[in-house]
Amino acid sequence: MEDLAIKILGAVLTTIMAFTVGMFYGGFVRKLTARVQNRRGPVVYQNFIDLLKLQSKTTNIAHGFMHHMAPIWMIIASLTTLMFLPILNGNLWFPNISFHGDLIFLLYMMVFGSLGMALGAGQTGNPNSAIGVTRGLSQMVGFEIPFVMSLIALMIQYKTTSIQDIMIAQNESGIWNMFSNPFAFLAALFAMFGMFRYSPFDIVGAPAELASGPVSEFGGKYLGTMMTANSIFSFFKLTLYVNLFMAGAGNINDVGIVATLIAIVILLIKTFALYMVPVFYGWVSPRYRTEQAIRYFWAWPSALGLIGIVWALI
Amino acid sequence: MTITENNIKQPIGEYIQNWARKHSLFVLAYGTGCGAIEIPPTMTSRYDAERFGIRGAATPRQADVLLITGYLATKSLKRVIRVYEQMQDPKYVIAFGSCTINGGMYYDSYNTINALDRYIPVDVYINGCMPRPEAVISGFVELQKQIASGNAYNATKYKENLEWYRENQKKIIKNWRMPDYNW
Numbered sequence: 478m479e480d481l482a483i484k485i486l487g488a489v490l491t492t493i494m495a496f497t498v499g500m501f502y503g504g505f506v507r508k509l510t511a512r513v514q515n516r517r518g519p520v521v522y523q524n525f526i527d528l529l530k531l532q533s534k535t536t537n538i539a540h541g542f543m544h545h546m547a548p549i550w551m552i553i554a555s556l557t558t559l560m561f562l563p564i565l566n567g568n569l570w571f572p573n574i575s576f577h578g579d580l581i582f583l584l585y586m587m588v589f590g591s592l593g594m595a596l597g598a599g600q601t602g603n604p605n606s607a608i609g610v611t612r613g614l615s616q617m618v619g620f621e622i623p624f625v626m627s628l629i630a631l632m633i634q635y636k637t638t639s640i641q642d643i644m645i646a647q648n649e650s651g652i653w654n655m656f657s658n659p660f661a662f663l664a665a666l667f668a669m670f671g672m673f674r675y676s677p678f679d680i681v682g683a684p685a686e687l688a689s690g691p692v693s694e695f696g697g698k699y700l701g702t703m704m705t706a707n708s709i710f711s712f713f714k715l716t717l718y719v720n721l722f723m724a725g726a727g728n729i730n731d732v733g734i735v736a737t738l739i740a741i742v743i744l745l746i747k748t749f750a751l752y753m754v755p756v757f758y759g760w761v762s763p764r765y766r767t768e769q770a771i772r773y774f775w776a777w778p779s780a781l782g783l784i785g786i787v788w789a790l791i
Numbered sequence: 792m793t794i795t796e797n798n799i800k801q802p803i804g805e806y807i808q809n810w811a812r813k814h815s816l817f818v819l820a821y822g823t824g825c826g827a828i829e830i831p832p833t834m835t836s837r838y839d840a841e842r843f844g845i846r847g848a849a850t851p852r853q854a855d856v857l858l859i860t861g862y863l864a865t866k867s868l869k870r871v872i873r874v875y876e877q878m879q880d881p882k883y884v885i886a887f888g889s890c891t892i893n894g895g896m897y898y899d900s901y902n903t904i905n906a907l908d909r910y911i912p913v914d915v916y917i918n919g920c921m922p923r924p925e926a927v928i929s930g931f932v933e934l935q936k937q938i939a940s941g942n943a944y945n946a947t948k949y950k951e952n953l954e955w956y957r958e959n960q961k962k963i964i965k966n967w968r969m970p971d972y973n974w
């Protein structure tokens with residue numbers, strides 16, 4: 478009974494943390510972008526204000542069942558993926574339901590949100606949405622290949638499909654995967670550019686070209702829910718990367734309150750540093766066309782992924 | 792529980808909602824007329840409207856504020872009406888320039904409308920031919936004041952007086968080939 482209570486409490490804590498951190502990161506990016514463009518920019522909690530405003534819109538249109546379902550689907554998919562991810566090493570405070578083989582499971586679950594989005598956007602009947610969905614799925618086919626390759630390299634290297642085990646192994650050997658298999662890391666890093674959809678890979682939303690693409694018919698509360706889902710999902714992606722390549726955060730032998738807080742701070746530092754990579758790259762890049770983006774992913778990143786697998790084998 | 796600010800009493804829930812609405816305005820710029828050229832400087836580094844929470848929206852569904860930036864040709868009026876009716880409540884309209892107020896220098900033109908608020912309700916007018924970015928931002932601040940005081944209810948008025956608006960609109964748009972309700 479107590480076990481279950483701790484699990485539920487942990488799940489709630491994880492959700493709150495992922496939401497807050499994801500939203501704040503979005504705000505930081507807006508602020509930093511503004512500073513780079515020599516503007517003052519919005520306040521860092523601007524995303525929370527936007528969310529509150531979107532949730533206090535009083536009308537919403539209806540295009541049909543899947544249109545209603547899409548935001549819910551997205552948020553469920555984000556939360557599910559989050560629940561299967563070990564947030565800290567030594568899962569006492571965030572006892573999520575990670576298990577052996579969760580890496581493969583997560584690989585499947587990660588595309589669920591986008592699929593729900595695609596179905597919902599399809600039902601709105603807006604031509605911009607249709608183009609956006611096509612582009613999004615093509616881009617996903619693009620970046621999934623280097624991403625999966627780098628994950629396979631890790632699986633071969635450690636002979637396990639459990640994220641927790643990979644974290645522990647890194648902590649024991651003291652070398653992050655980032656350094657022990659740099660090729661796999663680079664491949665995954667390139668895939669990350671596609672995942673976060675900053676320039677030059679913002680071909681899905683493409684403001685001023687596709688009128689925000691798949692979400693063009695979603696306003697008010699629907700948009701707010703999607704924003705929440707996206708924030709949670711970006712925290713998930715960052716934490717997954719940190720777990721896999723930067724040894725995660727926290728120490729399995731020390732799970733006291735102070736140690737946990739320190740671990741969370743370390744996690745935040747690592748995720749933020751990682752998050753800045755696609756953001757920095759985005760600041761100096763224009764937008765690719767769809768076929769350029771796919772070619773980009775299938776060229777060097779995939780080659781690096783392949784080298785990573787070979788590296789892990791020998 | 793109520794909150795009193797600037798002599799206006801509001802329930803606390805409404806106060807918070809209005810505060811959020813005020814600080815997060817997604818703008819859909821309908822770039823008619825000459826005024827559209829004033830939007831880029833307003834949004835970019837020089838005048839930086841984003842520090843007020845003003846941000847561009849891509850589609851009417853996501854937008855809160857509709858900007859009409861200058862004279863409206865009779866043809867574009869139809870599109871403006873559709874766009875306005877597709878926006879979700881609460882929604883606001885800001886009209887730029889003398890042309891939207893009384894026709895400006897196109898007051899006797901055969902193919903522009905004169906007073907915009909006969910066709911859609913306008914919350915804030917910014918005068919000038921054309922208004923500079925400072926004036927645009929001051930217009931936004933005026934709108935923020937209205938929102939904060941809970942007085943920006945023009946969208947409701949539109950629904951209540953729909954017949955009158957429709958009558959005016961149909962006088963201009965002869966080939967009214969669209970549904971009578973667009974929302």
Ligand code: SF4
Pocket residue numbers: 823824825826860861862887888889890891895896897919920921
């Ligand atoms: S008010 Fe002046 S600047 Fe604005 S649309 Fe009319 S003529 Fe052009």
